[in-house]
Structures are given as C-alpha cells and as structure tokens.
Amino acid sequence: MRLVQVFVPQGDLELVLETADRTGVDYAVSEETSRGEFEAIVSIPVPPAAVEPLLAGLRDAGFDEDSYTVVTAAETIVSSRAEALAGRFSGTRISREELRARAADLAPAASTYFVLLVVSTAIATAGLLLDSAATIIGAMVVAPLMGPALAASVGVVVDDDELAARGVFLQVAGLVAAVATAALIGWLLRGTILLAPGFDITTVPQIRERITPDLLALFLALGSGVAGVVSLVRNVGSVLVGVAIAVALVPPAATVGLGVAWGHPTVVVTAGTLVLVNLLSINLTALIVLWLSGYRPHRGSKVEHVYGRLRSRVVVLVVAIAVLSVVLGGVTYGTYQTAAVEHDVKTELEAMSDDPAYGGLEFREERVEYELVDVYAGNRPQVTVLVERPPGQTEPSDFADDVRERLETAAGIQLEVAIELVDTRRSG
Structure with missing residues (x-):
C-alpha cells in the first residue's frame, strides 16, 4: 500500500477532493495552520496500482505541479477497506x-559511485588473478552498476533527458574507470613476488572464461536486464539483481585492464567485446521491458516523440549487438574447434593404446598447442605425444608418419606431431 x-x-x-472521489479512493483532510501557502493536507491511502491514475487525475484537473505531492510506502494498513481498494x-x-524517483536514487552521486566502483574492480581484479570465483562474486555486491543501467532506460521512457544522460554517462565513465583501475593494479603487480615468475594471465581459468566468450554470454546480459527492470518496478530483490548485472560487466572490464597491463591485444579485444555486448544487451532489454510494462511520459503529446526516440535507440542497440555477436560467434566457433581437436586427439590416442598392431606401446597426450588465433590464422595444431615403450619393443620406421596420419584422420585437420619415445620398466 501507499500513502499519498x-x-x-x-x-x-x-x-483535489473531486479528483479523489472520481478515482474512487478514501481520503482524510487535515487543516494546515502554518500560515503558509497551503490550506490543507489530504492523506489518501491507495494500492500501488492506484497511485498513477490518481496523480494523472490531479494533473489533468489542473492541479499545480509546483506544490507537494508525497508518495510513501505504508508498511501496514489495518482496514478491511484496504482489501476492497486493492x-x-x-x-x-x-x-x-x-x-523515476527509484531510478534516480539507484544512480548515486558521482563521488560515491566511482569510489564503490574502483573498490569493486580492485577486489574483482584480485579475484581474477587468484582464480577465486568467491572473491569475484563478493566484489559484485559492492559494484553500483545496476542504478545507472536502469536510470538511462527509465529516463528515455519517461522523457527525462537529464536522468537518461546521467545514466549513460555513469555507465560509460564507470567502465572506463574499471578498465583503468584493473590496468593500474596489473601494472603494479607484474614482476612482483605476489605473482609467479612468467605468470601468464591467459592460463588463469577465471580470466580465460572472459577471453573465450561465446553466444551463451548473451543470456546472462539479457536476463540481467529483464530482472533489473522487474525488480525495479515491483521493488523486489534489487540487491541480488544488481550482483547479476555487475557480474556481466565488472569482471570482463577488469580482464580488459589486465590485458592492457600485460600487453595482450587478444585479451583486450575478446573481453572488451564481451563488456560491450553485455552493456548494450542490458540497456536493450531494460528499454523494451519498461515500454511493454506500460510506462509513458505523463504528457500525452510527448508519447509519439518518446516512442520514436526509443525505436531508434532499440534499432541502434540491436544492430550493434548483432555486429558484436559476430565476434562472439567467431570466438564460439574457434573455441569449439580447439576443444574438438584436443578431444579427437585424446580419443584416438586411447584407441591406439588398445590397438594390438602397436604391441605394448602406450600413447599419452603430452600437449596440444592450438589457440583461438591459430584457427583463423590457418596454423596447424601442434601435438606432442608421449609414447611409453616397454623394454625390447621396437617400432616401424614409418611409425611417426603413421601416428600423424591416424591423428589427422580422427581430427579432420592437418597436424604437426612430435613424438617422444620413453623406455619404461614397471615393477611387478
């Protein structure tokens, strides 16, 4: 319930009283004795769904918008009449x-916003370097990215240019600050005792997850945008939804910063693409869901204008997401190809170990060097095979070529195969 x-x-x-009667709500009038410009205060308890028609009725009746109309949430109303109203x-x-008021409140003051975002990014960067999912998720509780994302969309739908511009600015500036913070932290930590000598960020699973995104990443961003709007318009679970939105934005942005610090262009491009796709997807779904929920400017003459702006923004966002999704699709395909080659090689080596034609030879996959960039550069996968040879066992002269041909047939691609023969003895 609300108290207006x-x-x-x-x-x-x-x-005011005639408008309340037309709306069909109860009210109480208190005489104002402060000798100010107000003659009375009218208190009106209403369900949440009745607030908008009541305020619209007052506006249509010519009520002065320069006066005060206060809407507060009523924790409990004890009355059977409240059930009838609902x-x-x-x-x-x-x-x-x-x-509009909640969206503005969720986008905090710039100083508070950037302090929380820098702290969140610092924690998330540490979590990435430590490969700690718990630390990354903990950092997302601090990240204040939900407010600006929703404020931008709310501002467009209700025709509040200032709110929309502020939401866009905070999102863009916040992500730039996140990238810069992670890059600075990475630059300071490189070569220190806090990281192992020769530390390679691309080998850390939490970082690798952000630099090998696929099209499934869209579901997180699209779902986060929908959940953010639902939590805002129904006032439920905003903290948890804020975590989901932050997860879609802060860790990839921090990964971009680490890519800058380590000088990895591939990391910057792939993680940066993920950040942009997630950011645009969240804004797209927020705009669409808000409009479908029935929110419009309070001035009827502005509806067509706002609809035109919203339509153009949706088109731009859809086109941008489609273009960036081509990159995600390429990463998805490349990642699948590298995984498929490794899987096929491993499976074939297991079959060769069981093949009587090779006697007692045991085949082990030492490593497969085949990265995403190799898929599109046309580079052959480099496969190193460890072969355990029992004492007295010999192999044919064309053994290496035979192994390579079998692996190439299984993987469906030309390979560069190196074989390491090891004489083994096993205790009884």
Missing part, C-alpha cells in the same frame, strides 16, 4: 513517478 499526501494550495481543495486497482507495478 497532497499539500493543497489555497483554493485547490475542492479540485480489488478495484489490480496490478503489481509501481507508478511512473515512483519509477
């Missing part, structure tokens, strides 16, 4: 005015 309190200017009391006003979404 209207500070009524001199001469407008009848207008039955007449169905719906679960909050009013346009509450939506």
Whole structure:
C-alpha cells in the first residue's frame, strides 16, 4: 500500500477532493495552520496500482505541479477497506513517478559511485588473478552498476533527458574507470613476488572464461536486464539483481585492464567485446521491458516523440549487438574447434593404446598447442605425444608418419606431431 499526501494550495481543495472521489479512493483532510501557502493536507491511502491514475487525475484537473505531492510506502494498513481498494486497482507495478524517483536514487552521486566502483574492480581484479570465483562474486555486491543501467532506460521512457544522460554517462565513465583501475593494479603487480615468475594471465581459468566468450554470454546480459527492470518496478530483490548485472560487466572490464597491463591485444579485444555486448544487451532489454510494462511520459503529446526516440535507440542497440555477436560467434566457433581437436586427439590416442598392431606401446597426450588465433590464422595444431615403450619393443620406421596420419584422420585437420619415445620398466 501507499500513502499519498497532497499539500493543497489555497483554493485547490475542492479540485483535489473531486479528483479523489472520481478515482474512487478514501481520503482524510487535515487543516494546515502554518500560515503558509497551503490550506490543507489530504492523506489518501491507495494500492500501488492506484497511485498513477490518481496523480494523472490531479494533473489533468489542473492541479499545480509546483506544490507537494508525497508518495510513501505504508508498511501496514489495518482496514478491511484496504482489501476492497486493492480489488478495484489490480496490478503489481509501481507508478511512473515512483519509477523515476527509484531510478534516480539507484544512480548515486558521482563521488560515491566511482569510489564503490574502483573498490569493486580492485577486489574483482584480485579475484581474477587468484582464480577465486568467491572473491569475484563478493566484489559484485559492492559494484553500483545496476542504478545507472536502469536510470538511462527509465529516463528515455519517461522523457527525462537529464536522468537518461546521467545514466549513460555513469555507465560509460564507470567502465572506463574499471578498465583503468584493473590496468593500474596489473601494472603494479607484474614482476612482483605476489605473482609467479612468467605468470601468464591467459592460463588463469577465471580470466580465460572472459577471453573465450561465446553466444551463451548473451543470456546472462539479457536476463540481467529483464530482472533489473522487474525488480525495479515491483521493488523486489534489487540487491541480488544488481550482483547479476555487475557480474556481466565488472569482471570482463577488469580482464580488459589486465590485458592492457600485460600487453595482450587478444585479451583486450575478446573481453572488451564481451563488456560491450553485455552493456548494450542490458540497456536493450531494460528499454523494451519498461515500454511493454506500460510506462509513458505523463504528457500525452510527448508519447509519439518518446516512442520514436526509443525505436531508434532499440534499432541502434540491436544492430550493434548483432555486429558484436559476430565476434562472439567467431570466438564460439574457434573455441569449439580447439576443444574438438584436443578431444579427437585424446580419443584416438586411447584407441591406439588398445590397438594390438602397436604391441605394448602406450600413447599419452603430452600437449596440444592450438589457440583461438591459430584457427583463423590457418596454423596447424601442434601435438606432442608421449609414447611409453616397454623394454625390447621396437617400432616401424614409418611409425611417426603413421601416428600423424591416424591423428589427422580422427581430427579432420592437418597436424604437426612430435613424438617422444620413453623406455619404461614397471615393477611387478
């Protein structure tokens, strides 16, 4: 339930009461004795779904918008009349005015926003370098990225240019700050005792996850955008949804910063693509869901104008996401190819170990060097095979070529195969 309190200017009391009667809500009038410009305060308890029609009725009746209308959440209302009111006003979404106010509150002051974002990025960067998923998720609780993402979309839908511009600015500037913070931390840590000599960021699983994104990453961003709007318009679970949005943005941005610090262009491009796709997808779904939820500018004359702006933004976002998805699709295909070659090689080596034609030879996969860049550069996978040879066992002169041909047939691609023969003795 909500409690709407209207500070009524001199001469407008009848207008307010008539609007309340037309809306079909109960009210109480308190006389104002402060000798100010208000003659009374009208208190109106209503369900959340009745706030917007009540405020729209006041506006249409010519009520002065320079006066005060305060909407507060009522924790408990003890009255059977409240149930009857709730039955007449169905719906679960909050009013346009509450939506705008909550979106503005979720986008904190710039100083607070950047301090929290830098702290969150620092923790997330440490989690990436330590390969600690728990640390990364903990950092996301601090990240304040949900507010700007939703504020930008709310500003567009309700025709608040200032709110929309502020949301866009905080998102872009925040991600730039996150990348710069991670790059600085990475630059300071390189070559120190905190990281092993020759530390390679591309071998860390948590980082590798962000530099080999695939099209499934879109589901996290799209789902986060939908969940963010639902939590905002229904006032549920905003903290947990904020974590989901932050997970989609901060760790990839921190990975971009580490790629800058280590001088890895591939890391910067792949993780950067993931950041942009997630950012655009969250904004796209937020815009669409807000509009489908029925939110419009309070001035009817502005609806067509706002719809045109929203349509153009949706088109731009869809095109940008489609272009970036080509990169994600390429990464998905390349990652699949590298994994498929490694799987086929391993499977064939196991079959060769069981093949009587090779006697007692045991084949082991030492390593397969085949990265994403090799797929598109046309480089052959380099496979190193360890062969355990029992004492007295010999292999044919064309043994290496035979092994290579079998592996190439299994993998369906030309390989460069190196074979390491090891004489083994096993105790009884």
